Amino acid sequence: MSAALVVLGILLLLALRVPIAFAILGPCITYMAVTDQSTGLSLRTAAQEVDSFPLLAVPLFILVGVTANRTGIADRIFAFAQVMFGRVRAGLGYVNIGVSVGFSWMSGAALADVAGLGKMTVPAMTSRGYSRRFSLGLSAASSLIGPVMPPSIPAIVYASVAAVSTAALFAAAVVPALLIAGGLALAVYLWGRRQPHLAGRRAEPGEARSATLRVLGPLGAPILLLGGILSGLFTPTEAAAVGAAYVLVLGFCYRELTPRGLWRIVVETATTAAAIAIILAASGLLGWILAREQVPQDIASFLLGFTDSPVVFLLLVNLALILIGTILEPIAALVITVPVLLPIAVQFGVDPVHFGVITIINLMIGLLTPPIGGVLFVLGSATKTPMHEVFRGTAPFLVPLLAVLALLTVAPDLVLFLPTYLGL
Amino acid sequence: NDTGNESGGDSGGSGEAGLTLSFANSYTEDHPHTRCGIDLVAEKVADADAGMTVETFPNSQLGGNTETFASVMSGDIDMDVQGSAALGSTYEPIGVFDAAYAFDDADHLFGFFDSDASDPLKDGFEEATDTKILDVWYFGDRHFTANQPIREPADLDGLRMRFPDSPIYLSNAEALGADATAVAFEEVYLALQQGTVDGQENPIPTIHSDNFDEVQSHISLSSHQIGSQMIVVSGQTWDKLSTEQQEVLQRAVSETRAENRACIEEAEAEILDEWAAEGTIEVVDDVDVEAFRTQARAYFRENLDGRSLEFYESFQQAQ
Amino acid sequence: MTDTPETSGGGPPRPRPAVVRWLETAELTAGAALLTVIFALMLTQALQRHLPVAGWVWTGELARLGLVWLTFSLAGYLLGRDAHITLKLIDFAPQAWIRRTVWIVANLVVAAVCLAFTAEAVELVFGGSPQSTPALGIPMTWVYVIPMVGLALAVLRAATNALLPGPANPETRPAGTDAQEAHR
Numbered sequence: 001m002s003a004a005l006v007v008l009g010i011l012l013l014l015a016l017r018v019p020i021a022f023a024i025l026g027p028c029i030t031y032m033a034v035t036d037q038s039t040g041l042s043l044r045t046a047a048q049e050v051d052s053f054p055l056l057a058v059p060l061f062i063l064v065g066v067t068a069n070r071t072g073i074a075d076r077i078f079a080f081a082q083v084m085f086g087r088v089r090a091g092l093g094y095v096n097i098g099v100s101v102g103f104s105w106m107s108g109a110a111l112a113d114v115a116g117l118g119k120m121t122v123p124a125m126t127s128r129g130y131s132r133r134f135s136l137g138l139s140a141a142s143s144l145i146g147p148v149m150p151p152s153i154p155a156i157v158y159a160s161v162a163a164v165s166t167a168a169l170f171a172a173a174v175v176p177a178l179l180i181a182g183g184l185a186l187a188v189y190l191w192g193r194r195q196p197h198l199a200g201r202r203a204e205p206g207e208a209r210s211a212t213l214r215v216l217g218p219l220g221a222p223i224l225l226l227g228g229i230l231s232g233l234f235t236p237t238e239a240a241a242v243g244a245a246y247v248l249v250l251g252f253c254y255r256e257l258t259p260r261g262l263w264r265i266v267v268e269t270a271t272t273a274a275a276i277a278i279i280l281a282a283s284g285l286l287g288w289i290l291a292r293e294q295v296p297q298d299i300a301s302f303l304l305g306f307t308d309s310p311v312v313f314l315l316l317v318n319l320a321l322i323l324i325g326t327i328l329e330p331i332a333a334l335v336i337t338v339p340v341l342l343p344i345a346v347q348f349g350v351d352p353v354h355f356g357v358i359t360i361i362n363l364m365i366g367l368l369t370p371p372i373g374g375v376l377f378v379l380g381s382a383t384k385t386p387m388h389e390v391f392r393g394t395a396p397f398l399v400p401l402l403a404v405l406a407l408l409t410v411a412p413d414l415v416l417f418l419p420t421y422l423g424l
Numbered sequence: 425n426d427t428g429n430e431s432g433g434d435s436g437g438s439g440e441a442g443l444t445l446s447f448a449n450s451y452t453e454d455h456p457h458t459r460c461g462i463d464l465v466a467e468k469v470a471d472a473d474a475g476m477t478v479e480t481f482p483n484s485q486l487g488g489n490t491e492t493f494a495s496v497m498s499g500d501i502d503m504d505v506q507g508s509a510a511l512g513s514t515y516e517p518i519g520v521f522d523a524a525y526a527f528d529d530a531d532h533l534f535g536f537f538d539s540d541a542s543d544p545l546k547d548g549f550e551e552a553t554d555t556k557i558l559d560v561w562y563f564g565d566r567h568f569t570a571n572q573p574i575r576e577p578a579d580l581d582g583l584r585m586r587f588p589d590s591p592i593y594l595s596n597a598e599a600l601g602a603d604a605t606a607v608a609f610e611e612v613y614l615a616l617q618q619g620t621v622d623g624q625e626n627p628i629p630t631i632h633s634d635n636f637d638e639v640q641s642h643i644s645l646s647s648h649q650i651g652s653q654m655i656v657v658s659g660q661t662w663d664k665l666s667t668e669q670q671e672v673l674q675r676a677v678s679e680t681r682a683e684n685r686a687c688i689e690e691a692e693a694e695i696l697d698e699w700a701a702e703g704t705i706e707v708v709d710d711v712d713v714e715a716f717r718t719q720a721r722a723y724f725r726e727n728l729d730g731r732s733l734e735f736y737e738s739f740q741q742a743q
Numbered sequence: 744m745t746d747t748p749e750t751s752g753g754g755p756p757r758p759r760p761a762v763v764r765w766l767e768t769a770e771l772t773a774g775a776a777l778l779t780v781i782f783a784l785m786l787t788q789a790l791q792r793h794l795p796v797a798g799w800v801w802t803g804e805l806a807r808l809g810l811v812w813l814t815f816s817l818a819g820y821l822l823g824r825d826a827h828i829t830l831k832l833i834d835f836a837p838q839a840w841i842r843r844t845v846w847i848v849a850n851l852v853v854a855a856v857c858l859a860f861t862a863e864a865v866e867l868v869f870g871g872s873p874q875s876t877p878a879l880g881i882p883m884t885w886v887y888v889i890p891m892v893g894l895a896l897a898v899l900r901a902a903t904n905a906l907l908p909g910p911a912n913p914e915t916r917p918a919g920t921d922a923q924e925a926h927r
């Protein structure tokens with residue numbers, strides 16, 4: 001039984017609505033039986049994938065995001081962004097991006113951002129005369145800032161699979177995340193020039209002061225996390241726990257956290273983390289099979305026979321990953337593709353941290369495209385909009401996103417400068 | 425799962441053409457244990473033309489240490505390179521190979537392993553795990569790094585030192601007088617850089633390849649542990665081989681031992697030269713090894729018991 | 744905790760028998776406890792280095808085991824709620840019989856996979872491995888008890904699912920309102 005058959009089997013089961021984890025496990029277990037592996041090896045291999053110290057940050061950063069969403073922290077950031085950016089033409093467009101940037105420091109996943117923030121920003125924009133399609137598209141596109149900006153669940157998974165430093169990857173992603181925000185802001189500016197009716201509104205002085213005071217607590221989270229890591233108080237994985245503790249304390253201080261609310265937060269975090277972790281475990285078994293079948297070596301020799309230019313290689317990777325990202329869940333895609341592609345990338349002289357940032361952005365863009373496009377689904381359901389309508393709004397924003405991706409592909413220094421500067 | 429019908433004796437497996445053995449390790453492709461280790465074994469087996477080939481899986485491709493050894497026991501991986509401390513979580517006494525100052529140097533280690541004195545240890549291990557130890561390879565001596573020299577036990581006072589989290593390493597910390605603290609290997613570099621911990625201990629090639637020299641000012645050559653790596657083969661695999669194939673495999677592994685050691689020592693010398701030339705980290709070579717050794721050996725005589733103590737004492741008698 | 748605690752959305756609205764509610768509560772409690780353990784251990788590890796106590800080096804190992812257990816302990820609960828991350832393209836199919844057939848097939852596949860994995864877990868629990876974990880010395884045979892129970896419950900849930908009429912709210916399903924999706 002070959003690796004190709006395993007992959008075909010997985011695709012078939014995915015189409016048959018088998019949950020991703022089990023769609024991966026089914027053909028893998030069949031392979032293990034056919035090749036006469038002993039009973040127990042499959043489960044040991046799958047369990048080992050999640051028996052990983054860096055991955056402990058996954059449930060903890062989910063806890064941070066869920067708590068922030070459920071204790072009104074998103075509203076505080078929204079009010080503050082309105083004070084900051086609301087005064088210019090098409091100001092709510094910038095507010096939308098600003099909220100995503102602010103929230104991204106506490107959230108590690110795109111779908112967390114878009115579910116919580118989309119419900120808030122889309123009605124706010126449409127009620128003030130912004131077209132529904134534009135509001136939806138911008139909310140969807142800006143949700144990619146969350147998983148790129150640290151903390152980032154995909155970055156934690158990549159760092160674990162690729163055995164690179166989580167901190168270096170976090171630092172490397174800051175500039176790309178800001179570039180995405182900048183690219184989207186430019187798109188808002190160009191669009192806004194033709195929308196004279198969307199005048200901005202200057203905030204009252206009292207309003208500005210109270211919004212600023214109310215955002216100080218949430219603002220402390222990134223300062224505590226980065227400061228703590230950089231001053232050596234704790235390691236990046238431990239920082240996730242410290243961050244969760246901080247946000248929970250904020251929730252109590254804001255009187256937004258009842259015992260029942262706390263139980264809901266814990267349950268939501270545990271179920272979300274378990275749903276991701278079982279995909280990680282399944283992908284670990286598939287990775288074992290691909291390694292045993294020497295698939296990375298085969299793909300490497302094929303690619304190396306085809307080109308020896310790192311840029312051509314990366315462009316090919318971009319293409320392949322965007323295609324993979326349109327049908328596969330990003331975490332599963334990371335665990336499966338990184339062990340195959342990273343050794344090849346290293347042979348081409350690509351830095352593993354640079355490669356990680358590019359891989360993550362690629363797979364995240366897949367969240368915005370049919371046929372699967374998780375962000376489109378979630379935003380659609382959060383705002384009761386058909387998915388194709390969301391995509392028609394999102395499509396134009398793919399242009400700035402792809403432009404940023406291309407820029408990062410050919411200019412590794414944009415990615416590597418910050419981790420190098422910080423000595424990570 | 426080891427009572428299958430395959431165990432029908434040595435007649436059954438003999439003369440099987442095209443038998444492929446998987447040989448795994450957790451080291452990168454350019455590490456001496458790959459380059460001058462499992463790769464050399466594979467070459468030698470191929471040259472012997474005994475109807476058997478070795479396929480290598482470096483870099484933890486088939487799993488991390490705990491997992492690959494479980495697979496060797498179940499017969500899913502044929503051969504593996506394993507540290508004694510890791511094997512100690514299956515058969516505790518073998519962990520004492522990694523005890524501080526258990527051996528004086530690699531010759532002492534090899535001498536003990538080749539002597540009859542090692543038989544009870546090997547037999548006990550093989551019985552407990554249904555695997556066979558073919559030989560021991562040298563992994564390099566472990567030394568301290570910190571932002572100050574560590575010349576004597578008192579220099580460790582007040583330093584938060586990172587040690588791996590298995591019992592024998594923690595005993596080593598205590599024996600040497602160090603304050604052990606937990607940091608996962610993935611986070612050691614950053615923890616050293618940011619001062620979350622003050623120092624760590626590892627062999628020179630590891631310190632170099634993980635760039636700890638960039639974030640530490642001194643390496644103190646304490647040689648407090650003579651790193652050893654056991655070459656283990658699954659019992660099920662071993663029983664499948666013909667007598668000739670067993671000899672070929674045994675010879676390939678044992679002949680590689682000397683080349684592997686030369687390769688490690690060459691790599692260490694190159695790294696030390698590089699450090700001296702570039703001044704990235706100061707090499708402290710006047711460590712009072714005797715003070716550390718006396719203290720550590722007294723500690724283990726006091727704190728080990730049962731078979732572990734017997735083995736520990738038999739090391740020193742083997743000199 | 745009389746009723747099944749809410750996950751944020753997504754749960755099928757059909758009534759569940761008492762035994763299912765009881766099992767779901769047990770699974771959720773286990774998941775919540777494991778998350779709390781991971782959180783507490785990581786916080787402890789971050790703090791203890793700055794306290795004048797001897798180094799605890801087993802915190803990381805126990806937390807990692809907590810993540811392994813969390814991975815498998817909620818598999819059945821998530822199946823029962825159709826809340827595993829799933830490509831639900833087929834739910835767009837207009838023919839009810841196609842959706843129904845696919846639903847049955849998918850759940851039988853899941854049941855088979857979980858059954859095979861339960862068998863693996865049984866082997867690991869009762870196979871008598873001499874291995875134990877490096878820091879705490881927990882026998883590896885114990886490590887797989889929680890996965891074994893979690894996977895066995897998942898077999899039951901998948902098999903029960905196949906008998907049920909189909910995913911809850913088929914019209915809104917593709918929109919994936921699950922909290923699980925919303926936060927991944």
Ligand code: NA
Pocket residue numbers: 103104105106107108109145146147148149150151152
């Ligand atoms: Na983020």
Ligand code: NA
Pocket residue numbers: 096097099100117121138139142143
């Ligand atoms: Na937004």
